[in-house]
Amino acid sequence: MRYELTDLRLFQAIADAQSLSGGASATHITASAASYRLKNLEHAMGTPLFVRNARGMELTPAGETLLVHVRELLLGVERMHGEVGRFSAGLKGHIRLLANSSSLNGFIIPSVSRFLAANPDVNIDLEERASQAILTAVAAHEADIGILAGDFDTTGVRSVRYAVDELILAVAADHPLAREAEVRFGASLAFDFVCMSRTSSNFLFLRDMAQRAGKSPNVRLHAHSFDAVLSLAEAGVGVALVPRSVAAAALREARVVGVRLAEPWALRELNLIVRADGKLPGFAAAFVQFLLNDPRVAATREGGAVAATAP
Incomplete structure (x- = not known):
């Protein structure tokens, strides 16, 4: 052989x-x-x-x-x-990281940027996927690291708490919902929405929650980035369901108003998963610690998403 x-x-x-x-x-x-x-x-x-x-x-x-x-x-x-390789100069290797849209846009990109700048011989294949698809891929050893939201079966993976975030409604200052401190999600579906792309984990989650409420969202436009979605919400085109971490700058600058959702699923706990045996190359293990130790991420675990990212 x-x-x-x-x-x-x-x-x-x-x-x-x-x-x-x-x-x-x-x-x-x-x-x-x-x-x-x-x-x-x-x-x-x-x-x-x-x-x-x-x-x-x-x-x-x-x-x-x-x-x-x-x-x-x-x-x-x-x-x-x-x-x-740790005995030679610096970390070297390739990492495959899968993440849902909330963690990807709210926390991961800044961390990844700093890690890559500090480790020029490490490459990262970063892809957005829905949480269940991330779980399946990591358990099957098709990805090294996954970051996902919600409850899940930990069979085949090892999980650690990564960050806490909150889904809110971002609306224009003159939108009827802007006067509300908190609303039920079902009530918000009476208004037009602007959403991420049809294949994004953010939109798929919104659609599923609307179906649970027995309704279907009226989506005026699908955009390909949270920045575009927030700009559309600011212009009054529709309501946007976004993570507070993603909307933090727009909220601080008063470009949009954040309306809290009176739903248990609005508070999102993000978890980092690796394969069940926890075995990773040295450079990948170093990257995991870098993600977990990012001060902005760690602050959400200590004080909660609202305190960490409030405008």
């Missing part, structure tokens, strides 16, 4: 891309070379690892079993390099 670490990296890349050409591109080799290496790996394993069909490359049961071991093996190799 002869194969190389390169073959295993290629196998994982093909599985992730569900495409031979996609896997080849991710590992920087030609499609013909990728095909040759995959055939060599299948020959060494004595069984097909993929089924080729119109949808692309799908793992066989043997391939799914191998993928679990390959992820474990490659993570161990990366962890080995990280541990040894």
Whole structure:
């Protein structure tokens, strides 16, 4: 049974891309070379690892079993390099971080910026996903770190409290809701909304909460950033459901008015998760501590989101 670490990296890349050409591109080799290496790996394993069909490359049961071991093996190799790399100059490595929109826009981006500036040999693949998708990906070893909101089953992951935030309604100063200190979410659905994109975790959460209230939000416009959503709310186009951390600057500058929601789900506890065994390369473990120790983030755990980000 002869194969190389390169073959295993290629196998994982093909599985992730569900495409031979996609896997080849991710590992920087030609499609013909990728095909040759995959055939060599299948020959060494004595069984097909993929089924080729119109949808692309799908793992066989043997391939799914191998993928679990390959992820474990490659993570161990990366962890080995990280541990040894600490004896050379600085941290080196690649981290995959998944986060929901609230944590991503409210807390993570500033922390990531400072960490990358201080560690030029570390790269971070940062992606927004819904909380349940983040949980699944980290448990399956498809991501190193996840930050998500709400209650969840911790099977397959290790969780630590990351930050506390609050969902509020951002409205224009002359909006009827601006006179209210607090409202029920169902009552706010009588007004037009402006929202993040249809695929964003923020909008999907808003839609789900509206369905629980037996209503459907009238969305006048979907925007691709919280800054755009807040600008639209400021202009009176509609109501925006946003994290207080994201709206903090707009609230301080009185560009919008923040209206609290009389809902138990409005107070959002954000949790940081890693795989159940907690094993991370040295550079990734250092990044986790950097995220947790960010003073602005830590302040929300101590004093609560409202005290930490109030205008």
